[in-house]
Amino acid sequence: MATTTKFEKGAPPHLALFPCAGMGHLMPFLRLATMLASRGCIVTFITVQPTVSAAESDHLSIFFSTHPHIKRLDFQLLPYKKSKFVNDDPFFIQFEAIGNSVHLLPPLLSCLSPSLSAIVADLPVASRVSQLASDLSVSTYILITTSARFFSLMVYLPQLAQDKNTKNDAGGGNGYIELPGLGSMPVSSIPPAMLDDNNFFAVSISTNVSSLFKVKGIFINTFNWFEAEAIEALNSSGVAPHLAPILPVGPLESFEIEQASDxxxxxxxxxxxxxxxxxxxxxxxxxxxxxxxxxxxxxxxxxxxxxxxxxxxxxxxxxxxxxxxxxxxxxxxxxxxxxxxxxxxxxxxxxxxxxxxxxxxxxxxxxxxxxxxxxxxxxxxxxxxxxxxxxxxxxxxxxxxxxxxxxxxxxxxxxxxRQAREINGSSERLLQGLIDSFKSMEET
Missing domain, CATH: 3.40.50.2000 (Glycogen Phosphorylase B;)
Incomplete structure (x- = not known):
């Protein structure tokens, strides 16, 4: 049964951020967390336990000691059960373990105060989190941790996977594919695992990309000038119909952290x-x-x-x-x-x-x-x-x-x-506009 979320009138927007495994996923989520917090949002950061790497664990400890205003919500994973998909990558194994444990999150999220305005999740858990958030009557946003150009390829994957020649040439060969609005892309640039029906990478992309029409928006750590062509192709539904709005909010800002350096x-x-x-x-x-x-x-x-x-x-x-x-x-x-x-x-x-x-x-x-x-x-x-x-x-x-x-x-x-991040810059306007929309929801 769905749980209706009631916003506390006048309370700041409250967002939960949910990254998957690896420093490459963790860092952009931490940056977005500090940016939201510095702009007046309450932020709860879901930390998966155990982490895959010591670097993740160490960095999280340092981060929360430096940013005590950001709430930490530890999320203990269920023991991993090996699936039928070819998967020996420890980070992909963690992605799957996280997905299989997501159903345990609703009680933890329902207890948060003030009530959540939205969840910002990583793409590898988009499908499960969007359903969970819907049951809680909370909006879902996705943060993409790759380029807009590669994300365009990901959302085009269902059409691409039907082409046998492309599948055979992935990672090698001299052919090209045409992505609507993006022109030619060398087949040799496509990771072979992406077109292997038995590989977790391909299955995860297909499953989660298919859920993106349900979410409210898709953050990407890029900016309009830097990847104008790919952003336009995504927002015009050229590479995928019915895709949620693309929100280029990068480059995400750095944050202070207490750590020895070189x-x-x-x-x-x-x-x-x-x-x-x-x-x-x-x-x-x-x-x-x-x-x-x-x-x-x-x-x-x-x-x-x-x-x-x-x-x-x-x-x-x-x-x-x-x-x-x-x-x-x-x-x-x-x-x-x-x-x-x-x-x-x-x-x-x-x-x-x-x-x-x-x-x-x-x-x-x-x-x-x-x-x-x-x-x-x-x-x-x-x-x-x-x-x-x-x-x-x-x-x-x-x-x-x-x-x-x-x-x-x-x-x-x-x-x-720098211009994209200025007060009237393209990325800053998008992010601040979104925060303002959350605030208006809380005030109604």
Whole structure:
């Protein structure tokens, strides 16, 4: 039976935020949480327990100690039961475990005070959360943690999955697909798992995308100028009919956090250091840090550390990347092109050398290339399929660091990102307008 939510008259809007697993999902939700709280909303942050990685657990602890005004709601998952889908990725396993536990949330959410105005959920739980929220008479919004361009591909997946040639060429091949309003996209940029009917990734996308006509709106951590074509294609129903309104509210703002940094070493470096450049290299040897038993010297070799000790620093584990990119010593960024990395570099005006590895990263690299604030050497391959010669890497880094055109374009991108976040900027108007609509609901 549905539970009717009654808003307390005059109370601030109260939003619950519900991310899935991984730092790439957690960070944009934390940023949105602080932005909503700083604009007068009450925010409850649902934290899934246990987390997949130690980085998530540690970061959440630090975050809530720094932001005590944001309410923490721990959500204990049911034991995971292996499904029929091909799925050995620990983060996908967590996505499935979260989905299978969502039915336990209503009593926790019903007890919140004041009553919820809306739930902002992650895409991997969109289907289940939208039904839950409907039963509670609460609006659902989705926060997309990838680019608008890759999200366009996700919502177009039902049509795409029917094309056998596309399925056979995914991750390789020389063909192209046509996305309405977006033009050609290389088939080789599509992750093979996305078109595998037995893979959890494909099943999860199809299931959750099909529920998006039920939600009130879809937040994306991007901005109009940066991805105008994809945003227009999504809002015009070109790639998917009956889609909820697209709300580009990025770049999401950074937040203060009490954490030691690697900036003292950077403080000793020259501004926008160029090649033969000094470097800060972040490495890891396993997908999940809890399984990571190797030291830095085991990963890169003691001889490398010895040769480069006067030129650079190698760090193992998760770092505050945005803080590092904001440092004046940083002149370029060799990135796998996870979306958080791309949008942080855009906001901070740092040119990118794109080296995508898997998932959405090739299509995100296309965004970098189209906007023009980075380089992408496409024949380097991905998913470890090719060994790239060190001289080729060195030449590309030198080109990145010495290009005045890239540096000027990156600074222009930074200015456009700043304008989007101004009081009358496109992203700020959208977010504030939404908050105002919540406030008007509370006052009626």
């Amino acid at each position: 900036l003292p070493w950077l403080d000793e470096q020259a501004p926008e250091s160029k090649s033969g450049c000094t470097f800060l290299w972040v490495v890891k040897s396993s997908k999940v840090d809890k399984d990571d038993k190797e030291g830095v010297e085991d990963i890169v070799g003691e001889s490398f550390l010895g040769r480069t000790k006067k030129k650079g620093i190698v760090i193992k584990g998760w770092v505050n990347q945005e803080q590092i990119l904001a440092h004046p010593a940083i002149g370029g960024f060799v990135s796998h092109c996870g979306w958080n990395s791309v949008i942080e570099a855009a906001r901070l005006g740092v040119p990118i050398l794109a080296w995508p590895q898997n998932g959405d990263q090739r299509i995100n690299a296309e965004v970098v290339e189209k906007v023009g604030f980075g380089l992408w050497v496409r024949d380097w391959g991905w998913m470890g399929e090719k060994l790239v010669d060190r001289n080729h890497i060195a030449d590309s880094i030198t080109e990145l660091m010495l290009s005045q055109n890239l540096r000027a374009r990156a600074k222009e991108v930074k200015e456009k990102a």
